[in-house]
Amino acid sequence: MEKLRLFKNRIGTLLMKTLSFTVLLLLFAMGTGLFLRSQALLADKPISDLLFSSAWRPSAGEYGYLTFIFGTLMVTLYALLIAVPFSICAAVYLSEYAKKRTRDFFKSVIDILASIPSVIFGLWGVLIIVPMVKEIGSVLFGASSTGYSLLSAALVLAVMILPFIIHIVLEVLQTISVSLREAALAMGATSWQAIKHVVLRKALPGIIAACGLGLARAFGETMAVMMVAGNIAQISISPFEPTYTLPALIANNYGEMFSIPLYDSALMFAAFILFAIILLFNIISWIVFYRVKRRL
Amino acid sequence: MNIRKDRRFFEEKLIKGIMRFCALLLAGLLILIVTTIAVKGFSALNLSMLVNTAKGGFYLGKEGGILHAIIGSFCIAGGATCLAFFISTPIVLYINVYRKKRSKLAELIRFAFNVLWGIPSIVYGAFGFTCMLFLGLKASLLAGILVITLVEIPILARGIDEVVQHVPIEITQAALSLGATTGETAWKVVIRQILPGIITAMLLAFGRGIGDAAAVLFTAGFSDYIPESLMQPVATLPLVIFFQLGTPFPSVQNRAYASAFILTLLVLSISLMARFFSKKLSRHRIDHM
Amino acid sequence: MHQQTHIEVKNLNVSYGDVKALHNITLAIPDKKITAIIGPSGCGKTTLLKSFNRLLDLEEGVKIKGEIFVDKENIFTPGLEPTHIRKKMGLLAQKPCPLPMSIFDNVAFGPRIHGLKNKRRLYGIVRYHLKQAGLWKEVKDRLYEPASKLSIGQQQRLCLARGLAVKPEIILGDEPTSALDPASSKRIEEIFKMLKSRYTIVLVTHILRQAKRLADYIVFLYNGELVEHGPADVVLAHPQQPLTQEYINGVVS
Ligand SMILES: Nc1ncnc2c1ncn2[C@@H]1O[C@H](COP(=O)(O)OP(=O)(O)O)[C@@H](O)[C@H]1O
Ligand SMILES: [Mg+2]
Numbered sequence: 001m002e003k004l005r006l007f008k009n010r011i012g013t014l015l016m017k018t019l020s021f022t023v024l025l026l027l028f029a030m031g032t033g034l035f036l037r038s039q040a041l042l043a044d045k046p047i048s049d050l051l052f053s054s055a056w057r058p059s060a061g062e063y064g065y066l067t068f069i070f071g072t073l074m075v076t077l078y079a080l081l082i083a084v085p086f087s088i089c090a091a092v093y094l095s096e097y098a099k100k101r102t103r104d105f106f107k108s109v110i111d112i113l114a115s116i117p118s119v120i121f122g123l124w125g126v127l128i129i130v131p132m133v134k135e136i137g138s139v140l141f142g143a144s145s146t147g148y149s150l151l152s153a154a155l156v157l158a159v160m161i162l163p164f165i166i167h168i169v170l171e172v173l174q175t176i177s178v179s180l181r182e183a184a185l186a187m188g189a190t191s192w193q194a195i196k197h198v199v200l201r202k203a204l205p206g207i208i209a210a211c212g213l214g215l216a217r218a219f220g221e222t223m224a225v226m227m228v229a230g231n232i233a234q235i236s237i238s239p240f241e242p243t244y245t246l247p248a249l250i251a252n253n254y255g256e257m258f259s260i261p262l263y264d265s266a267l268m269f270a271a272f273i274l275f276a277i278i279l280l281f282n283i284i285s286w287i288v289f290y291r292v293k294r295r296l
Numbered sequence: 297m298n299i300r301k302d303r304r305f306f307e308e309k310l311i312k313g314i315m316r317f318c319a320l321l322l323a324g325l326l327i328l329i330v331t332t333i334a335v336k337g338f339s340a341l342n343l344s345m346l347v348n349t350a351k352g353g354f355y356l357g358k359e360g361g362i363l364h365a366i367i368g369s370f371c372i373a374g375g376a377t378c379l380a381f382f383i384s385t386p387i388v389l390y391i392n393v394y395r396k397k398r399s400k401l402a403e404l405i406r407f408a409f410n411v412l413w414g415i416p417s418i419v420y421g422a423f424g425f426t427c428m429l430f431l432g433l434k435a436s437l438l439a440g441i442l443v444i445t446l447v448e449i450p451i452l453a454r455g456i457d458e459v460v461q462h463v464p465i466e467i468t469q470a471a472l473s474l475g476a477t478t479g480e481t482a483w484k485v486v487i488r489q490i491l492p493g494i495i496t497a498m499l500l501a502f503g504r505g506i507g508d509a510a511a512v513l514f515t516a517g518f519s520d521y522i523p524e525s526l527m528q529p530v531a532t533l534p535l536v537i538f539f540q541l542g543t544p545f546p547s548v549q550n551r552a553y554a555s556a557f558i559l560t561l562l563v564l565s566i567s568l569m570a571r572f573f574s575k576k577l578s579r580h581r582i583d584h585m
Numbered sequence: 586m587h588q589q590t591h592i593e594v595k596n597l598n599v600s601y602g603d604v605k606a607l608h609n610i611t612l613a614i615p616d617k618k619i620t621a622i623i624g625p626s627g628c629g630k631t632t633l634l635k636s637f638n639r640l641l642d643l644e645e646g647v648k649i650k651g652e653i654f655v656d657k658e659n660i661f662t663p664g665l666e667p668t669h670i671r672k673k674m675g676l677l678a679q680k681p682c683p684l685p686m687s688i689f690d691n692v693a694f695g696p697r698i699h700g701l702k703n704k705r706r707l708y709g710i711v712r713y714h715l716k717q718a719g720l721w722k723e724v725k726d727r728l729y730e731p732a733s734k735l736s737i738g739q740q741q742r743l744c745l746a747r748g749l750a751v752k753p754e755i756i757l758g759d760e761p762t763s764a765l766d767p768a769s770s771k772r773i774e775e776i777f778k779m780l781k782s783r784y785t786i787v788l789v790t791h792i793l794r795q796a797k798r799l800a801d802y803i804v805f806l807y808n809g810e811l812v813e814h815g816p817a818d819v820v821l822a823h824p825q826q827p828l829t830q831e832y833i834n835g836v837v838s
Contacts, residue, residue: 034423186638
């Protein structure tokens with residue numbers, strides 16, 4: 001009886017251990033799987049041509065990803081520029097100034113916002129953000145824009161990643177001990193001084209990690225961005241011009257994947273680029289996180 | 297001295313005002329999104345949409361409904377959530393109970409989950425598609441379930457991990473000192489302590505599964521019928537919304553709004569249910585500070 | 586001998602939600618003396634100490650009734666900014682709590698937030714107060730390292746130096762030696778003795794022997810009530826209340 005128990009335990013442990021390593025394997029499999037699928041394209045063209053050319057004409061066999069990489073980066077950058085300061089402000093207010101009741105209420109708001117599907121965000125963007133951007137563009141900047149633009153995509157995306165960033169920053173702020181705040185206040189600091197010099201400093205590694213996660217989210221968002229970005233391949237930094245992102249490229253063209261030679265391989269390579277960049281982001285933000293943490 | 301002081305307090309007031317504005321705007325955004333969808337969708341909603349599947353010419357403005365997509369979404373998200381549960385729970389228990397919570401392996405696996413969590417669902421879709429080609433599988437309900445399982449694993453694992461990390465070490469130690477094996481401790485004691493947390497995480501993952509569009513685009517295919525077997529292609533709510541919106545006909549676009557309203561209602565009620573369970577969790581949890 | 590009063594507490598009542606933590610405390614803390622607040626744990630010592638510099642404001646759902654006068658100013662006057670009151674008092678917490686910055690910046694923090702920018706003067710202030718806290722020799726070569734790298738005992742002395750650098754009149758200590766080893770505790774006690782000619786020191790302790798060694802004035806709390814207070818030699822040698830006698834003889838704890 002006793003033996004059986006221990007035997008069961010040993011088998012169970014082994015199974016769970018194997019399963020745990022499978023997760024690591026999954027990450028590896030995704031990388032290699034996508035890479036192998038894009039081999040056909042990579043064998044045909046040097047990688048520098050693919051990454052640094054902006055000519056995308058599949059029917060002519062030209063596959064330059066620069067426009068899409070640029071578009072993805074711009075949308076992500078704008079979205080982060082909007083979302084990060086906003087999230088930090090909201091999280092600090094909720095953690096440091098708001099009463100517990102208010103904080104709990106807003107936690108529900110954050111959770112609900114985080115659970116809304118991206119198609120809904122996209123639809124909301126089409127109905128509200130796009131007309132708004134169109135108006136702003138024509139009234140304030142004299143730009144004749146359809147509204148389907150970089151700015152619309154960035155705004156929708158910013159709203160989408162807000163709850164994720166706020167959630168983590170709030171959590172980080174709440175784990176900082178009260179005595180640290182007391183130490184600063186006891187010296188006659190105003191609460192804002194205590195927050196600025198002590199609390200936010202202590203929270204910095206966590207805030208960086210939160211931005212990393214928000215960035216990853218923003219980077220790969222497909223449907224919502226595709227619905228409001230205009231999807232015209234061009235390199236322009238004007239926020240009122242349409243743009244085209246890597247995920248949108250994949251989603252828009254998967255149907256014709258086998259109609260043109262190398263096209264399937266090209267789309268898989270786009271997915272591989274996304275995968276590689278996300279992995280890189282994660283590693284970098286992880287390193288920064290530990291670096292900063294050690295300095296405090 | 298006094299002037300300095302005034303500036304300090306002015307800065308404090310100003311910043312506090314800005315921050316409060318940001319927080320309020322957050323709630324405003326949620327209200328704006330939900331009301332936009334509700335106002336647009338509610339007027340276009342009718343019962344026949346809910347009880348019928350798409351008939352011929354549905355996307356041209358003819359008769360029909362989206363029942364098949366609602367059912368498809370539930371099948372995919374439900375199947376995927378179950379599978380993901382059976383994969384993530386053992387792993388999370390393994391790294392928290394069998395191993396020390398902060399061991400190298402545990403941290404490595406947490407890192408992997410973070411990366412997987414951040415990987416866009418379109419990449420999961422592409423990867424799933426690659427695997428399907430490799431295995432000779434066609435776009436089907438099964439493939440959709442499998443891909444969404446992959447999408448949900450990190451969501452579920454991170455959710456459960458957060459709860460398990462809060463289980464006081466004393467509980468584990470108490471069980472072990474009664475002579476329980478690690479396995480019994482994990483599966484009979486710890487899991488009971490975190491059950492509400494698991495349900496919350498599963499509901500959240502389920503909500504994410506229902507709302508996902510990019511991953512199923514490649515793998516589940518699209519159809520106008522309720523699937524009868526795992527190997528048939530299947531439509532999902534988000535894709536139905538997307539395709540209806542893409543048509544040039546206002547009446548079909550109106551149906552897209554109505555479908556979006558239904559999807560929002562579904563997701564909101566799931567999210568509220570999840571909150572209900574997590575409230576329960578905090579009521580029963582013993583915190584050792 | 587007539588003593589001057591530095592902090593005067595009148596009918597102070599504090600409750601956390603429904604939990605009453607302090608009942609009707611009336612008390613005068615003498616100037617330039619060491620006052621020890623003693624009593625079993627949970628009796629409200631920390632609460633009393635934190636009400637002096639209004640750190641209680643941070644707690645959720647706290648209700649305060651009554652008055653506390655510091656230098657004749659009621660600190661609970663509505664609309665009063667608590668910062669200048671807090672500036673008058675240095676706080677030593679139960680567990681040393683270095684700010685997440687370098688040793689130098691920790692001590693310079695107070696002067697900086699109160700508007701001092703001059704580098705040379707900051708350096709002078711940091712050096713002077715680190716010397717006061719008996720830490721200068723140990724850290725003068727690593728002023729710019731993170732304060733968290735110091736040992737616990739050193740951290741507590743750093744916190745003391747940090748508090749002194751704001752030029753307080755009062756030092757509040759909440760069981761400041763309870764997390765330290767005996768040697769570090771002894772050093773802190775010695776520094777307190779040295780500082781008492783210039784500062785009013787209020788010390789929460791649950792170590793009776795420490796109170797005996799240091800205190801000039803004793804405040805004994807039990808269950809949120811002020812049981813007895815008076816000069817240390819009187820209270821410790823001839824306690825008037827039976828409860829105080831029992832506590833001092835180690836019957837209740
Ligand atoms: N933040 C708080 N919320 C609710 N009750 C509290 C809080 N802080 C202290 N208390 C209660 O107030 C009483 C006095 O606490 P405290 O002043 O910390 O005692 P001491 O420092 O003497 O150990 C205790 O019964 C404690 O449970
Ligand atoms: Mg205490």
